Amino acid sequence: MTSEARALPPGQRALPPGQRTLPAMLQRQSERFAGRPLLRMAGRQWTHGDAAEAAAVRAGALAQAGVARGDRIAVMCGNRIEFLETFLGAGWLGASVVPVNTASMGPQIEYFLANSEAKLLVVEAGFLERLATADLGRTALRELWVVGEATASWAPPAGVRVSSYPEGGPPIAPAAVQPGDPLAILYTSGTTGPAKGVVCPHAQYFWWGVNSAEVLGVGRDDVLCTTLPLFHINALNTFAQAALTGAEVVFESRFSASGFWPSMRANGATVVYLLGAMVPILLAQPEGEGERDHRVRIGLGPGVPSAAGQAFRARTGVSLLEGYGSTETNFAIATAPDSPRGGVMGWLRPGFQARVADEGDVELPAGEAGELLLRADEPHAFASGYFNMPEKTIEAWRNLWFHTGDRVVRDADGAFRFVDRIKDAIRRRGENISSFEVEQVLLSHPGVASCAVYPVQSELAEDEVMAALVPREGERIDPAELARFCESRLPYFAVPRYIDVLPDLPRTENGKVQKFKLRERGVSEQTWDGRPAVRPPVKAA
Structure with a gap:
């Protein structure tokens, strides 16, 4: 029997259906809570009234940069006020924010920008070097706002304007966004292919x-x-x-x-x-x-x-x-x-x-x-x-x-x-990891002929990333060297901790890898462990 819980929660009365948007939320909180403290972050503080004003000012700066309703704005930034300003300003303007995981490396950043068709990237200065391995010419990116002082030189490609994160623009009135309009595109790792951008409405x-x-x-x-x-x-x-x-x-x-x-x-x-x-x-x-x-x-x-x-x-x-x-x-x-x-x-x-x-x-x-x-x-x-x-x-x-x-x-x-x-996904350190993306990096190594990536349980009751590899004929795979190869091409949480080098992978009659057999096999005495201090070896759940 399908489970249902149809009684409407009390929170529905907070805003009527047509006003369930970010601008309406900010305006309502400004009216109801005004001078009450709302936010503390990295030495900055806001009251509830400040949030709507910050959104209007940031929306003005975005509009001056040519961002219009329906556009996408990528943000690669730690927990700083600039992140939240951009998120609120985009929602106020009717644009969408595309948050980028700060552990992402060049290939992942390029994919997020290309898939989302973001025109503007707000990036913390410490992450600029990551862009050196991203082909920004394959994206729609036209402008970079840099948060903080850059400590390393990086030459943007032709057609991409780079400037410091602006203080703000003239405040503008909120766009007439609808509850179903997109507010953010949040990338969640794919299980059999590239990461998918989840379109989250207001x-x-x-x-x-x-x-x-x-x-x-x-x-x-x-x-x-x-x-x-x-x-x-x-x-x-x-x-x-x-x-x-x-x-x-x-x-x-x-x-x-x-x-x-x-x-x-x-x-x-x-x-x-x-x-x-x-x-x-x-x-x-x-x-x-x-x-x-x-x-x-x-x-x-x-x-x-x-x-x-x-x-x-x-x-x-x-x-x-x-x-x-x-x-x-x-x-x-x-x-x-x-x-x-x-x-x-x-x-x-x-x-x-x-x-x-x-x-x-x-x-x-x-x-x-x-x-x-x-x-x-x-x-x-x-x-x-x-x-x-x-x-x-x-x-x-x-x-x-x-x-x-x-x-x-x-x-x-x-x-x-x-x-x-059910999906072929791995969750480690609170992050969803696409086995497909890890496998693509492993297969780009000249010594790897085939591979399979899958989860095994860790001592912290979460997944650890394990890879089973078959070397190319005449090649010898050094697991430690392979892990270092991955470190510059994958987010840190996606680098395999366990590596098995095998003569072949278990397959079905039509050649599909049977990952369930590898998971059942789990970690053995022959498995290379990127953290050898961890003992005893863990088995798949």
Whole structure:
């Protein structure tokens, strides 16, 4: 039976359907919360009233640079005020932001720019060198705004104008954007091909804020604190939660295990945001009084193992809520502080429908594992598709359901349990990794004839990247040298930790690599480990 939760959440009353846009959110918060503190980041502070003004000024600067409604603006920047200014300004203007993962190297940056057809790139000076290995002539890029002082020389290609990030332009009135208009294109790694640009409309962003705030019980007296990067929906969503509720949000530059609790205490945080692997890392730190000397009342911890979550609560007093929501969907499934049991993703939230289905989209009974399919009751609460990839859009949204690619079980009490990923994807350090992209880099090495990349479980209850390689005839592969080869061509989190050199790969009768056999084989005594101190070798889950 399809799970439904149709009672409309209270947050829907925050803005009527036609006003579920970023400009309307900013104007509403300016009117309701005015001088209340909204933001602290890298020494800068905003009130709720400042946000709308910052958006109007940044939109003016974008307009002066020739950016128009419907254009795309790429941003490759750490957790700095310039990132948020550009995001808000683009939404105010009716343009879309294309966040670029700051770990991306030249080939990935080139792909994001080319696929999104971005005309302007806002880039932190420290990342300029990455562009040297990107062929910007194959993109639509016409202008670069550099944030900070460049320390290395880099010559842009002809036709690309480079200037410092402008202070601002004359403030302009918000565009008449609609809830279904695109606000951002967020790239999520492909599983059998290149990364896909998820087109996120304004109303989806609104619903991310509404649903997350309701799950966490965020109110105007809360201080939300995150160390997660703004180029992910998780951190962008945290801003939406604060904007809709009158709360304050603090963005830290990065996650530090030793500095996490001192930072939370210094910021007066009441709500925190953690990914699965971060919790075991924190638990591995020496116990200290500071882990209880804080104001944190709750945290969001998707993907945290049940045992780790229990240990975290016993040690820190903070309950971590589980949930499910992909970049394409919304916070559709979640636990609550009073949930009857743990070890599950949670229960379906109001405003969404869920189905566990077989390969033909036929619904399965409770207790049987199948693919999780989702849809929303409210218009534009999910992404509208993949940018410039109509075939992939049709494939994912077929039969009027979004196909998550995740295998789950729905229990008799309505709780959903995660089993594994159907798609050939890897998740490490909170990042989705395309095995296809890693394989393409490995195959570009002159010594590699064929390869397969797949996940194995790490000691931190997340995926580690493993590669099985077959050398070219007469060639000898040095795994350490191959890893160094990958380091300059892949984000750090995508470089294989484990490498197996094999005479051949297991294949089907028609030559397709059987990755499930490699996953079952897992790490052996012959496997090269990029972190040899880790013992004993881990096996695939």
